[in-house]
Amino acid sequence: MAGIAAERYTGASIKRSEDPRILTGSGRYVDDIKLPGMLHAAFVRSPLAHARVLSVDVSAARALPGVVAAYTGAELETMTIPGPDVLMEMLGVGGPTPEFSLLATDKVRFAGDPVAVVIAESRYIAEDGCELVDVEYDDLPPVVNAAVALDPGSPPLFANLGDNIVLPRSRREFGEVAATFAEADRVIDVRIDVHRHQNVPMEGRGCVASYDAGTGVMTVYAATQSVHVSRKAVATRLGIEPEQVRVLAGDVGGSFGLKIGASREELAVAAASRALGQPVKWVEDRGENLTASGQAREESFDVRAAVSDDGDLLGLDVQVVVDTGSYPGMGTMVPAIMEEMLPGPYKLAALGFESTAVTRNKPSYVAYRGPWASETFVRERVLDLVAKDLGLDPLEIRLRNVAPRTDPPAVMVTGRPLAGITTRESLERVAKLVDFPAFRRRQVEARGRGRYLGIGVATFIEAAPGPRAPEPPSGPLGLESMRLLLDEDGIVVLFTGQMPHGQGHQTTLAQIAADEFGVPFEQVRVVVGDSDVVPFGLTGGSRSATMTGGVALHGARQLKAKVLEFASLLMEASAQDLQITDGHVWVRGDPDSAVAVGDVARRAAAGEFGADASLEVEAAFDGGEGGWSGGSHCAIVEVDVETGLVTVERYVVAEDCGALINPAVVEGQIRGGVAQGIGAVLLERSAYDEDGNCQSATLMDYLVPTACDVPRIEIEHLQTVPLDPDVNFRGVGEGGMIVAPPTLVNAIEDALSPFGVRIYEQHLPPARILELIANGDA
Amino acid sequence: MDITLRINGVTRTGSPEPRKTLADFLRDDLNLTGTHIGCEHGVCGACTVIVDGRAVRSCLMLAVQAAGSEVTTIEGLAPDGELGGLQQALWDSHSFQCGFCTPGFVMQATAYLHAHPDAGEQQVREALSGNICRCTGYQSIIDGVLLAADRARQS
Numbered sequence: 001m002a003g004i005a006a007e008r009y010t011g012a013s014i015k016r017s018e019d020p021r022i023l024t025g026s027g028r029y030v031d032d033i034k035l036p037g038m039l040h041a042a043f044v045r046s047p048l049a050h051a052r053v054l055s056v057d058v059s060a061a062r063a064l065p066g067v068v069a070a071y072t073g074a075e076l077e078t079m080t081i082p083g084p085d086v087l088m089e090m091l092g093v094g095g096p097t098p099e100f101s102l103l104a105t106d107k108v109r110f111a112g113d114p115v116a117v118v119i120a121e122s123r124y125i126a127e128d129g130c131e132l133v134d135v136e137y138d139d140l141p142p143v144v145n146a147a148v149a150l151d152p153g154s155p156p157l158f159a160n161l162g163d164n165i166v167l168p169r170s171r172r173e174f175g176e177v178a179a180t181f182a183e184a185d186r187v188i189d190v191r192i193d194v195h196r197h198q199n200v201p202m203e204g205r206g207c208v209a210s211y212d213a214g215t216g217v218m219t220v221y222a223a224t225q226s227v228h229v230s231r232k233a234v235a236t237r238l239g240i241e242p243e244q245v246r247v248l249a250g251d252v253g254g255s256f257g258l259k260i261g262a263s264r265e266e267l268a269v270a271a272a273s274r275a276l277g278q279p280v281k282w283v284e285d286r287g288e289n290l291t292a293s294g295q296a297r298e299e300s301f302d303v304r305a306a307v308s309d310d311g312d313l314l315g316l317d318v319q320v321v322v323d324t325g326s327y328p329g330m331g332t333m334v335p336a337i338m339e340e341m342l343p344g345p346y347k348l349a350a351l352g353f354e355s356t357a358v359t360r361n362k363p364s365y366v367a368y369r370g371p372w373a374s375e376t377f378v379r380e381r382v383l384d385l386v387a388k389d390l391g392l393d394p395l396e397i398r399l400r401n402v403a404p405r406t407d408p409p410a411v412m413v414t415g416r417p418l419a420g421i422t423t424r425e426s427l428e429r430v431a432k433l434v435d436f437p438a439f440r441r442r443q444v445e446a447r448g449r450g451r452y453l454g455i456g457v458a459t460f461i462e463a464a465p466g467p468r469a470p471e472p473p474s475g476p477l478g479l480e481s482m483r484l485l486l487d488e489d490g491i492v493v494l495f496t497g498q499m500p501h502g503q504g505h506q507t508t509l510a511q512i513a514a515d516e517f518g519v520p521f522e523q524v525r526v527v528v529g530d531s532d533v534v535p536f537g538l539t540g541g542s543r544s545a546t547m548t549g550g551v552a553l554h555g556a557r558q559l560k561a562k563v564l565e566f567a568s569l570l571m572e573a574s575a576q577d578l579q580i581t582d583g584h585v586w587v588r589g590d591p592d593s594a595v596a597v598g599d600v601a602r603r604a605a606a607g608e609f610g611a612d613a614s615l616e617v618e619a620a621f622d623g624g625e626g627g628w629s630g631g632s633h634c635a636i637v638e639v640d641v642e643t644g645l646v647t648v649e650r651y652v653v654a655e656d657c658g659a660l661i662n663p664a665v666v667e668g669q670i671r672g673g674v675a676q677g678i679g680a681v682l683l684e685r686s687a688y689d690e691d692g693n694c695q696s697a698t699l700m701d702y703l704v705p706t707a708c709d710v711p712r713i714e715i716e717h718l719q720t721v722p723l724d725p726d727v728n729f730r731g732v733g734e735g736g737m738i739v740a741p742p743t744l745v746n747a748i749e750d751a752l753s754p755f756g757v758r759i760y761e762q763h764l765p766p767a768r769i770l771e772l773i774a775n776g777d778a
Numbered sequence: 779m780d781i782t783l784r785i786n787g788v789t790r791t792g793s794p795e796p797r798k799t800l801a802d803f804l805r806d807d808l809n810l811t812g813t814h815i816g817c818e819h820g821v822c823g824a825c826t827v828i829v830d831g832r833a834v835r836s837c838l839m840l841a842v843q844a845a846g847s848e849v850t851t852i853e854g855l856a857p858d859g860e861l862g863g864l865q866q867a868l869w870d871s872h873s874f875q876c877g878f879c880t881p882g883f884v885m886q887a888t889a890y891l892h893a894h895p896d897a898g899e900q901q902v903r904e905a906l907s908g909n910i911c912r913c914t915g916y917q918s919i920i921d922g923v924l925l926a927a928d929r930a931r932q933s
Contacts, residue, residue, distance in 0.1 A: 015869055022877030023865040025812015025852030029878065032811035122806075124797065202816045202824060202878040202912050253814070253878030254912050286817040502876030502913045664872035664918075671915030672875065699821035699910070706907040707916040 009511035009521050013664035016507040018500075021251075028250035030223040031283045033208045039068055041269050041282040042126035044116040044133045045292060046108035049144065049361035049692025050155070051137035053107055053115060060132040061118050066125035069276055070118045070133065071268075073103035079271045085329045086233040087261045098158035098166070098359070100327050102237070102268045108137070109157050109326035110361050111693050112292035114265060119272050119280055142361045142692035146300060146321045149358035157326060157359050166328045167357035172339065174413040175350035180315035184306035188389065192381055194374045195763040196298035196323070196686040197679075198290070199366065200704055201501075203253020205293055206283030207266045209234075209273035219246045220270060222262065223253065225499050226538035227531040229261035237267045238274060249529035252501035256676070256737075257367030258293060259501070260540060264327070290702050291694045294366030295686045297762075298323040301378050306350070311392045313383065313401045315350035316342060320374075322357040324365045331365030332357050337372035343412045344379050345423035345461045345630065346401045351413050361692045367540065369676060370462070370734035373741070377762060380458040380742035384749065385758065394457050394746060395431050399424065402459075405721070409467070419467040419627065420721035422656045423459050426632035429654035429716060430457060434634050447754060452639045453649070454751025458742040461630035464542035464657075464731025465623040467723060480547035480623075481535035484513070484555040485616035486563060488605055490583055490598025492517050492524045494552060497537020498544050499528055503669070503733065505544060508661045509552045512729075516556035518580030519597065535618075542731025546623055549661060550727035555619030562617065566609045567600050625724035629731050631655030633674070633743040639751040641773055644766030646682055646748055648711045656718040658730035663717065666732050671713045673736020679705040680737075681744045685763050754778060781845035785810070786854030794841040800834075801825040803841035804851060812852035812881050816910070823909030826882040827851050833889035852881035855888065864888055864926040871922035875913035883909050887923045895927060902927075 021027050044056075058070035071079070083089075084097040104115045118129035141155050148154045149164040156163050181187060208221040218240055224230045227247040235242040252259065262270070265282060273280040284293060299322055306315035320338065324331030335355035342351055370376075387397040402423045403410040409419040434455065443453045483495040492513055498505050510524035517524075528534060537548070560580055567585040568575040577588050585600060587593040604613045636650040653670055660666055683703040687695035696702035722728040741762050748769070749759045756777030764772075782791045785808065794803045799818075804810040804827070813836055816824030820838040827836045828850040855862050861869065864887060874880045883906060890897065890905040897905065902923050903916070911919060 013872065016872065018877065019869045019872075019874065020861065022874060022880045023861060023868055023884065024856045024859075025810075025881050027812075027877045027880075029811075029814070031805075031815070034806075034809070124795070200912060202822065202876065202910065203814070251877055254876040256912070286819065286822075504875070668872060668875055668914055668918060671917055672913045675915035676912070698819055699817050700819070704910055704912065706910065707903040707920060708907045710915045710917070712917055713915060 008515055010515045011660055013662055014507060014511055014521060016504045017510065018504060018506055029203055029253050030206045030208060030221055033221045033281065035208060035210055035279040038208065038279040038281055039119050039121060039276065040123040040126045041117050041119050041272060041280050042123060042130050043114040043265060044118065044130045044135065046104065046111060046113040046115055048108060048137055048139060049111045049142040050140040051108050052140060053104055054136040054138055056116055057134040058116055060134065061129035064125065064129050064132060066122065067118060067120045067129040069272065070116060070129060071272060072116050073101055073105040076103050076268055076271055077101050077105060079275055080237050080267065081239045083236060086236050087229060088329050090229065090232065091333065098328055099160050102264045110363050112363060113326065117268050117272060119276065144361055144688060144690060144692045146323060146358055149360045150321065157361065164359050165356060166324055166359050167332050167335065167355065169354060169356040171352065171354040173352045175315070177315060177317060177350045177352040180350035181304065181306045181317065184314050185309040186307055188305045188307065188386060190303050190382065190385060190760055192301045192303055192378050193761045194297045194299045194377060195761070196295050197684045198295040198686050199256040199258040199368050200289065200702065201254030201256060201258060204284035204286065204289040205259060205263055205266065207269055208279055208281040209270040210279035211274040211277060213277050217244050217246060218270060218274065219248065222247050222249050223259055224249050225255055225260045225501060225540050226497065227499060227529055227534065228497060228536045229538055231531045233262040233267060234270050238270055247531040249499055252499065255501045256369045257371065257540060260367060260538065286699060287697050291697050292363060295325065295363045296366055296368035296371065297374060299374050301374065303378055303382055305382050305386060307386050309390065311386065311390050311397045311400050313346060313348055313386065316348060317352035318342060318378065319354040322355065324357050324359050325363050326359060326361055327364040328359050329364055330367045330371065334371050338375040340414045340416070341372055342375045342379060343414055344376065345403055345418060345421050345459065347403045347410070348413055362688055369673060370738035373738040376460045376738050377742045381745060384746045395427060395436060398427055398457065398459060402427065416463065416469055417467050420723050421461060421628050421630065422718050422721060423461065423630060423632070425718055426630065426654040426656060427457065427459055429718065430632045430634040430652050433652045433714065433716065434636065434650065439636065452641055452751045454637050454639065454747045454749065455634065456743050456745065456747025456750055457632060457634045458739050458746055459632040460735060460739040461628045462542060462731065462735055462738060464629040465546045465626045466628060467626045468623065479620040480537065480551045481618065481620050482551040482555045483535060483616065483618050484559045486559060486597060486601045488598055488602045490519070490523060490596055490601065492519055492556065492559065493527060494524065495527045495534045496548055497535045498539045498548050500539060503539065503544065504662070504665045505548070508665055509548060511661055512549050512552045513556040516553050517560050519583040523583055542629065542733040545657065545661065545729040545731045546626065546727060547621060549729040550624055551619050551621035553727055554621055555617055558617045558619055559615065562615055563597055563600050566604055566613060567595060569609055570600065570603060571595060624727045627658055627723045627728060627730055629657045629735060631735060633739050635743045635747040637744065637747040637751055639748060639769060644769035646764065646769065648678060651711050651713045653713060653715045654718055655715060655735065656720050657732035658720045659722070659728040660717060661729050667715050669732045670715055670736045673734065674713050674740045675705050675710045676737045677740020678710055678744065681741050681762060681764055683765065752776065779842050781842055783844050783847050783849055785849045786851060786857065792841070796840065796842050798841045799837050800839040800841045800844050801836035804836060810851050810853050814878055814881055816879065823886060824879050824882040826885040826909065828885055828889050833886050852884055855884065863930055864891065867926035867929060868922035871918050871925055873918045873922035879909060879911045883911065883919055891923065891927055895930060897927060899924060
């Protein structure tokens, strides 16, 4: 018999069970789906940012051999049910709702807006057909910047809104804002801009929709973060009962927030499949991805900070304009999260927060890895600007302001308790790892030789999920559910609504369940990506470690209790005297008593323990006591003041995402996020001219980091402060991208301090670095 | 246009339109979907295959240009289901996440290590800098390739 002592998988860098298939080309991504009779869709897109659509003539396209159908926006409206954005409705986002169609009908609202779809026997022919579609436009003045969008007289993108304001200006105050500012030693006043950039997963959006007229079932093979959100969107817009829609997803080639639910194009493809009675595939090309899939950020902040001469950050007063792009959705959710998170892990006692959101003629706002992250950028930037004014070290000002870990915990001025935060430890740890004093000496010495080194530090916390609060912490998505069963081969099967797209859930959830239940890792199967069999769920918001890890743990525990209950009948022993290890039930202390768990399952299925004895459980988890995820990052950069090129010499992370499930997976998430942060600061920008034309429509114009741009990233895991008796795994997906931009910008400003440079923006390509140096105050 | 070429050691024939890319020919006509298409303008490297010993972006090559060539795709590296040395090292190193860029990296690294078995970290970084991964920050991929090279030298 194999050893009774179980190996513990949780906490070990178990090799991913996903990898053999992806390393051999056997992964199955949406573009790999090929169905009998499958047709291909391509979209005709607007070359103008804002224009009335006078006519759309698809007749020449329809006449092209190989083209099966072509639909205008107006035709698609007759094939679908109009309504608001389904995801926004599910999340309960308020505010006025613009009415928009799947394809443009009366007007186009950004360069890339789809106006017609051509369905053909091949993608090549479908694109030929698009060339033959004749669209007549009447130009309207484009609304491309926030100042114009805020003007009530600007031409409204949506007639039913009347203007371009989708969230009216609102203001909330926490603490004594006016008094804090009146009594402060000094007030600094800055405007900070975050530029527009975007997800750019290596696989774009796409789907294959296949309608079966006989059964009335619509099957959609999707690249999505949630099969259920996609299902709901398809059912709602096509007017099909949700039970008649099945969404399947296989491997998903990255997303970072882009693929939540079904896009307008995917819904149009589903409608076309129903009309034609044939499967239709659409996979966006890179041009569509860069110009039409959606973009993020482009936010401007007017910030006032009340500080003491000693460096206490007493109050912040922040006004933000959020850009929701042309078809408002996720963007309207962002201000509320920014407001809540702005105090971060600091003792900040007063916050005024004023926000508004506008629509304008650029692609729609989509979630991108920490959608609210600009609050961290603003706060960590302001702290450095204050430190410079006061002659304080960036580390010193943070240690001075960070909230202590106390019992009962300190509370953020916006309401959440700062239970268990390890911000101080993480700051001290990165400082020690890089040896701040030694760096300062080296920096001085380098400057003497005309080399400009800089160091930057920044810290963050993320509510992933956040500690249990008086209000249920589970958010608009609610509890996390999981169905678990033990099959007759002794396999523990987990059905989860998580839809992994690189996170490795099939490995990490199996680690947790294997340990908790007592089977080898290989004896757990994690089922994802079929709306007929998995419960509701969504991979996003750094949610899965706690919520799904937690429900896997509790679900496996429930399932184990059932197995022990039946085994006790079988083995004539009390359940308390039984244990499960290595896939066998044992009477404690009696190695000869082993019964394979599969035997128990077979006997249960045969009715030995009663007619309705089932080894299946439905589990739910509310996040337990929860806790913060967070950490501090530190970068050392060198700026070449002749070329403006920035090199990241060293990058150090001290992180706390709770108890680690799989350290290698955690480190991959952090490094990937930091790489995207490096891209955001040094390379990436979704660029538009004043007419709203995209200037970054290829990967030669929208630059993402390569292996030569991202340094080795050193990561230390801090000892966490557990809050829950069982579940202390916390989310780690977004943190790298949240805190890397301020870390890098702080380092660049430090490098350029001999030139008197102050930085109030996030995008710092070489040309901009040279401008900053030229305009420096020194 | 009728073409004949050898793919993963097997002679294959096909009749692609002259405008069809090698990537689309492999995926659509031959069902070799391991080769992924990430940009169709030669930047991301996801579609990299080996043609007559050289790493090639199959989105920038027409199928008809590959007539008479010897082509290796990701499916040709582990035909019997056993991972090759590079693939094993990449698995051991937790190199990838979503897997979409993976075949391109594996093919690029295969061709590179074949020609440069003693490459060091900086050389490997440069050799792979024409392939984009959006998930990992590259370190785990570089580590995996270096581990494979190291193991190959040991054996």
